[in-house]
Amino acid sequence: AVVSTQSTGEEKNVGVLNRLYLQSYYEEQKKKKRPPLHTLSTAAEVRKWIPHIKGEINFCLHHLSGVRNYPEYKINEFKDRLEYVKKEYRKWVNRVLELDPDYIGTPGDHHAYISKRKREELLTEKHERMKQK
Numbered sequence: 001a002v003v004s005t006q007s008t009g010e011e012k013n014v015g016v017l018n019r020l021y022l023q024s025y026y027e028e029q030k031k032k033k034r035p036p037l038h039t040l041s042t043a044a045e046v047r048k049w050i051p052h053i054k055g056e057i058n059f060c061l062h063h064l065s066g067v068r069n070y071p072e073y074k075i076n077e078f079k080d081r082l083e084y085v086k087k088e089y090r091k092w093v094n095r096v097l098e099l100d101p102d103y104i105g106t107p108g109d110h111h112a113y114i115s116k117r118k119r120e121e122l123l124t125e126k127h128e129r130m131k132q133k
Contacts, residue, residue: 034052037095040095043096043099043100050092057085057086057089064078064082093107104123
């Protein structure tokens with residue numbers, strides 16, 4: 001089979017474009033790193049990152065469960081990482097509840113629809129419990 005120089009040139013251009021796309025994609029991913037908790041000032045900003053933290057927890061759990069041929073030090077690394085990320089998750093959830101005390105449920109979890117009347121009842125109960133403390 002005879003390959004023309006034009007086709008190989010086009011293939012090279014596609015490869016360059018692919019590399020440029022991947023490079024920009026990786027740069028975007030680096031920018032998406034979780035910011036420090038103290039820099040976020042609204043509940044919406046904090047709530048935005050909670051699914052990311054839950055994803056990290058699921059990643060660690062996935063690697064710890066099942067039959068894997070990891071050395072012992074690697075398993076310990078995953079366990080340590082899991083404990084750290086769980087603590088981070090608790091900090092972020094507490095921060096959301098601190099910034100938005102009227103939030104009902106756990107931030108980052110899906111919840112069923114709550115009618116206005118039921119929501120008001122839950123909020124009054126929550127405020128009464130806070131006063132008792």
